[in-house]
Amino acid sequence: MSLAEQQQLEEIYVMHTFGRKPVELVEGEGMVVRDDAGKEYLDFIAGIGAVSLGHCHPAVVRAITEQASTLIHVSNYYYIEHRGQVGKLLSDALNEDVPAADQAPWQTFFANSGAEANECAIKLARAYARRRVEAEGGDGEAAPRVIVTVKKSFHGRTLATLAATAQPAKQELFQPLPDGFTPTPQNDIAALEALFEAQGDSICAVMLEPIQGESGVHPCSPEFMEAVRRLTAERHALMICDEVQCGIYRTGKPFGFQNYDVVPDIVSIAKGVASGFPCGMCAARGEVAAAFKPGDHGSTFGGSNLAVAAAEATLSEIQKENLAANAIEVGAYLREQLSALPQVTEVRGMGLMLAADLAEAGKGAPDVVLDGLSAGLLLNATGAHTLRFLPPLVCSKADVDALIEKLGGIL
Numbered sequence: 001m002s003l004a005e006q007q008q009l010e011e012i013y014v015m016h017t018f019g020r021k022p023v024e025l026v027e028g029e030g031m032v033v034r035d036d037a038g039k040e041y042l043d044f045i046a047g048i049g050a051v052s053l054g055h056c057h058p059a060v061v062r063a064i065t066e067q068a069s070t071l072i073h074v075s076n077y078y079y080i081e082h083r084g085q086v087g088k089l090l091s092d093a094l095n096e097d098v099p100a101a102d103q104a105p106w107q108t109f110f111a112n113s114g115a116e117a118n119e120c121a122i123k124l125a126r127a128y129a130r131r132r133v134e135a136e137g138g139d140g141e142a143a144p145r146v147i148v149t150v151k152k153s154f155h156g157r158t159l160a161t162l163a164a165t166a167q168p169a170k171q172e173l174f175q176p177l178p179d180g181f182t183p184t185p186q187n188d189i190a191a192l193e194a195l196f197e198a199q200g201d202s203i204c205a206v207m208l209e210p211i212q213g214e215s216g217v218h219p220c221s222p223e224f225m226e227a228v229r230r231l232t233a234e235r236h237a238l239m240i241c242d243e244v245q246c247g248i249y250r251t252g253k254p255f256g257f258q259n260y261d262v263v264p265d266i267v268s269i270a271k272g273v274a275s276g277f278p279c280g281m282c283a284a285r286g287e288v289a290a291a292f293k294p295g296d297h298g299s300t301f302g303g304s305n306l307a308v309a310a311a312e313a314t315l316s317e318i319q320k321e322n323l324a325a326n327a328i329e330v331g332a333y334l335r336e337q338l339s340a341l342p343q344v345t346e347v348r349g350m351g352l353m354l355a356a357d358l359a360e361a362g363k364g365a366p367d368v369v370l371d372g373l374s375a376g377l378l379l380n381a382t383g384a385h386t387l388r389f390l391p392p393l394v395c396s397k398a399d400v401d402a403l404i405e406k407l408g409g410i411l
């Protein structure tokens with residue numbers, strides 16, 4: 001079906017929740033995707049950071065194909081292959097670069113998306129607070145329930161995760177939102193300490209992205225992360241790291257928090273964990289995970305046969321191909337090359353999660369994205385003058401050279 005035919009059908013039958021670019025992508029391999037006319041594009045957004053191994057990686061294709069030919073779905077009422085293996089792979093990854101005294105098995109709830117993973121984290125934090133208070137002989141109804149989030153964060157589009165997303169422009173249309181969320185500025189330790197001083201007894205968790213993605217790739221400072229960990233520990237609150245975008249080796253570490261000297265209590269995971277197959281996870285340290293009892297939370301499709309098969313293949317291949325080291329090496333090269341472009345004023349991020357701010361007097365980022373299509377590039381703008389780069393973890397220096405040559409010409 002041609003692009004024009006697809007556009008006509010979607011205009012009539014598909015909700016207009018995205019401003020789609022004028023291209024229909026039909027196949028891909030590695031860093032390259034092709035449209036319905038056969039034109040090739042280098043992909044530097046990777047399904048919004050989801051296609052970790054590149055498009056149609058043989059290991060993922062094989063895992064999905066083999067699983068689809070044997071058993072697609074049976075629900076969480078039963079044990080299935082791969083789910084326990086994936087849980088162990090995640091636990092091992094979460095324990096990397098963590099002091100030996102802090103290493104312990106993590107337990108995972110399997111969902112379908114980042115928003116669902118964050119919903120689980122929110123529910124688990126409140127369940128843990130209530131059960132802790134009740135175990136101490138207190139009134140569960142009076143347990144802490146406030147979750148502190150960070151301004152300009154993004155945690156999802158369900159009502160609860162949107163309430164946690166501290167961006168008023170995204171919230172206004174959907175008021176009233178669930179209460180119980182309080183924002184604080186990123187990297188402002190004094191404001192965070194004042195918030196805990198004023199509301200500490202009502203706070204059950206702090207939820208943050210180690211590197212904010214949708215706002216334009218803004219990392220937390222080491223000092224801010226340490227302050228969050230210190231204050232939550234002092235008040236018996238939990239630290240939740242939203243790793244939906246910065247996790248799964250995107251920064252070169254298994255998870256973004258491992259770039260800091262902290263260990264959170266709950267970690268939400270999605271995007272790259274199954275290399276493009278829908279899969280979300282919420283992992284928690286054992287004593288926190290124990291707050292959930294059978295019936296407290298669930299999902300029909302979460303952790304399906306297909307999803308965990310794809311996730312196991314993805315996590316195994318990342319290790320086999322040493323893509324963590326590649327993310328660090330190629331990410332540093334990408335940062336260096338972007339910084340050398342005269343129209344670029346700042347480059348932020350870690351590994352293969354970077355943003356480049358463009359000079360305001362030059363071409364705007366959305367126009368660069370559209371011009372990129374003509375040049376054979378898939379790019380992403382997070383603001384009027386900010387480009388975000390989330391290529392597959394298999395991205396090479398040669399791919400970066402091709403990007404910079406074309407991007408330089410566009411700019």
